[in-house]
Amino acid sequence: MLAILRREIGAYFNSALAWMLISAFMLILGLIFVSLLGIYSEYSLVAASSPFGAQQLNPTDRVIVPTFQWIGYLLLFILPVLTMRLIAEERRQGTLEMLFSYPLTDTEIVLGKFFGGLSVVGVLMGLTLGFFVALSRLADIEWKIVASGYLGVFLLGCAFVSFGLWASSLTSSQMISAALTYCGLLSSWLVVIVGERLKGLKDIFGDLSSMGHLEEMARGTVSTHHVVYYVAWTCLFLFLTVRTLESQKWSS
Amino acid sequence: MICVKNLTKAFGNKIAVKDLSFNLDSGEILGFLGPNGAGKTTTMRILTGFFPPTSGTATIDGIDVSESPLQVQSMVGYLPEHVPLYHDMTVREFLNFAAAAKRVPSARRKASISDTVERCNLASVADQLIGTLSRGYRQRVGLGQAIINNPKVLILDEPTVGLDPTQVRDIRALLRDLGKNSTVILSSHILSEVQQMCSRVVIIAGGEMQAMDTPANLTSAMQGEARISLRVTGAEDTLLEEHLKAIEAVSSEERLERGAFMIVSEPGLGEGLAPRIASSVIGEGWDLHELKANTANLEDIFIDLIEAEKGGASVSHSAA
Numbered sequence: 001m002l003a004i005l006r007r008e009i010g011a012y013f014n015s016a017l018a019w020m021l022i023s024a025f026m027l028i029l030g031l032i033f034v035s036l037l038g039i040y041s042e043y044s045l046v047a048a049s050s051p052f053g054a055q056q057l058n059p060t061d062r063v064i065v066p067t068f069q070w071i072g073y074l075l076l077f078i079l080p081v082l083t084m085r086l087i088a089e090e091r092r093q094g095t096l097e098m099l100f101s102y103p104l105t106d107t108e109i110v111l112g113k114f115f116g117g118l119s120v121v122g123v124l125m126g127l128t129l130g131f132f133v134a135l136s137r138l139a140d141i142e143w144k145i146v147a148s149g150y151l152g153v154f155l156l157g158c159a160f161v162s163f164g165l166w167a168s169s170l171t172s173s174q175m176i177s178a179a180l181t182y183c184g185l186l187s188s189w190l191v192v193i194v195g196e197r198l199k200g201l202k203d204i205f206g207d208l209s210s211m212g213h214l215e216e217m218a219r220g221t222v223s224t225h226h227v228v229y230y231v232a233w234t235c236l237f238l239f240l241t242v243r244t245l246e247s248q249k250w251s252s
Numbered sequence: 253m254i255c256v257k258n259l260t261k262a263f264g265n266k267i268a269v270k271d272l273s274f275n276l277d278s279g280e281i282l283g284f285l286g287p288n289g290a291g292k293t294t295t296m297r298i299l300t301g302f303f304p305p306t307s308g309t310a311t312i313d314g315i316d317v318s319e320s321p322l323q324v325q326s327m328v329g330y331l332p333e334h335v336p337l338y339h340d341m342t343v344r345e346f347l348n349f350a351a352a353a354k355r356v357p358s359a360r361r362k363a364s365i366s367d368t369v370e371r372c373n374l375a376s377v378a379d380q381l382i383g384t385l386s387r388g389y390r391q392r393v394g395l396g397q398a399i400i401n402n403p404k405v406l407i408l409d410e411p412t413v414g415l416d417p418t419q420v421r422d423i424r425a426l427l428r429d430l431g432k433n434s435t436v437i438l439s440s441h442i443l444s445e446v447q448q449m450c451s452r453v454v455i456i457a458g459g460e461m462q463a464m465d466t467p468a469n470l471t472s473a474m475q476g477e478a479r480i481s482l483r484v485t486g487a488e489d490t491l492l493e494e495h496l497k498a499i500e501a502v503s504s505e506e507r508l509e510r511g512a513f514m515i516v517s518e519p520g521l522g523e524g525l526a527p528r529i530a531s532s533v534i535g536e537g538w539d540l541h542e543l544k545a546n547t548a549n550l551e552d553i554f555i556d557l558i559e560a561e562k563g564g565a566s567v568s569h570s571a572a
Contacts, residue, residue: 003352011340094336098397101300101330102353103322249303 001108008116018120021078026127032070033131036063059139068149068218071128072156072211075121076189080181082120083164084174086113091172106245110238114165121157125150145220152217155230159210160185162237169244185210253278253435254405258308261294268294270459281431283450284439285554291459292439293333296407300330312405326355329398333409335390339383343374343393346382350397364400372396372426388419399430406430408438412445424449443554455554478517478525483542484533485511499532501525
């Protein structure tokens with residue numbers, strides 16, 4: 001498994017694509033972060049002149065939560081492009097057949113690739129930490145909340161990567177794999193809209209939304225409820241990926 | 253070393269391999285000969301644990317492939333057709349990956365990589381990206397990943413396809429060298445290759461084994477049957493054909509072009525046919541331009557067996 005993981009990490013960070021996406025991610029997030037700070041500082045001027053304003057003003061609601069939300073949205077847009085190649089490329093090149101002749105189980109191959117995809121999420125998490133360090137110089141922030149948000153981002157990353165990996169195992173075309181991942185991830189987010197139209201089912205649909213759980217965690221609520229949601233999602237799609245590989249071998 | 257028993261593999265209704273059995277002793281080089289789609293790759297994939305057979309068993313060194321694939325895979329080196337490689341890695345990185353994936357202990361990894369680089373003659377390109385290498389070098393890298401863990405069994409699917417003649421010669425020399433340490437199965441549709449390199453040949457067509465023997469035995473089975481090609485001017489073709497038919501021990505003659513015939517002797521009576529034909533043609537006053545006696549080679553046997561298979565299939569089809 002480690003051999004596959006090392007190979008995937010090498011493949012990502014030797015390619016221009018990963019660095020371009022990481023740069024774009026950081027650039028966009030940087031712009032958003034600066035504008036969030038701008039709004040926040042305007043509010044603080046207003047708050048300073050009003051005796052009640054200060055209570056409403058806290059960096060968690062105004063900066064930290066939106067930043068984590070945006071990290072989630074941006075992950076949704078870059079991860080499909082990063083995970084699309086994981087298995088589809090190997091199938092197209094024929095290297096999958098070579099891997100299958102190695103003394104590796106399918107689970108090892110899938111996990112190696114999963115953690116390989118997750119390595120990019122890890123790099124992004126490391127880089128975005130800079131924003132919170134900068135913020136901590138300007139305002140008092142609760143690191144506990146930041147940590148909870150990062151746990152949320154990590155779990156969201158696991159879920160998204162596992163879905164992308166599964167989509168990639170279904171096809172030999174990276175385009176189809178990416179398109180499928182976009183469809184899946186967008187609907188997992190937007191399912192909340194469906195819920196708003198249906199009375200009584202709002203909570204259920206809201207609970208199904210992948211972004212909703214991240215938002216809660218960014219506010220500092222680490223409940224098993226959210227963790228179980230992402231972990232179950234990840235396990236389900238990792239399992240499906242292993243099964244897909246197996247069944248394709250039997251019928252190829 | 254390798255024991256295949258009643259191996260059958262079906263994909264839905266399509267039977268890719270049917271009731272295949274053979275044994276292979278350690279140190280042998282087996283040639284798998286057959287047209288495209290004959291079931292060569294399917295058999296090889298079963299042996300490498302890619303998928304299990306529908307029925308029958310395959311064991312390598314006494315271990316059943318479908319029961320403990322990991323154990324078998326760690327002593328098998330496989331080169332798939334078309335030599336898939338990671339083009340974004342250098343040769344050394346790739347070999348390192350293969351060694352790690354095949355669980356070569358990390359202490360021995362460096363030594364086994366440099367050993368492989370040496371055996372496959374890759375030293376000059378070891379730090380080049382695989383994507384920039386020529387076809388011949390890629391083939392060697394492919395062989396390199398197959399032998400990196402010193403496998404007891406090497407399975408090579410069409411190892412010389414798409415190479416130029418010099419590269420083919422180099423790869424064959426390399427394979428012969430590798431054959432000294434391992435049992436080798438290679439597939440090919442190039443007959444001369446199999447004839448030169450293999451200690452045994454399996455001819456497979458339509459998923460079924462047509463013949464299995466040493467190249468020498470297969471050839472001698474057909475010997476005693478002479479094939480003579482002939483070119484004559486100064487005679488009408490029909491007349492010439494009548495005349496040839498009348499010569500003793502001629503079993504069939506086929507007109508290739510104007511004045512040119514291919515004559516096949518009756519089995520076992522090929523000896524002395526060529527001079528008889530020559531003297532009788534000259535005796536008639538015709539001009540003999542060319543007379544060539546060919547001994548049967550694997551190619552003829554191969555084509556005969558494949559044709560027989562096709563003929564048999566069409567007969568049973570019309571009967572049904």
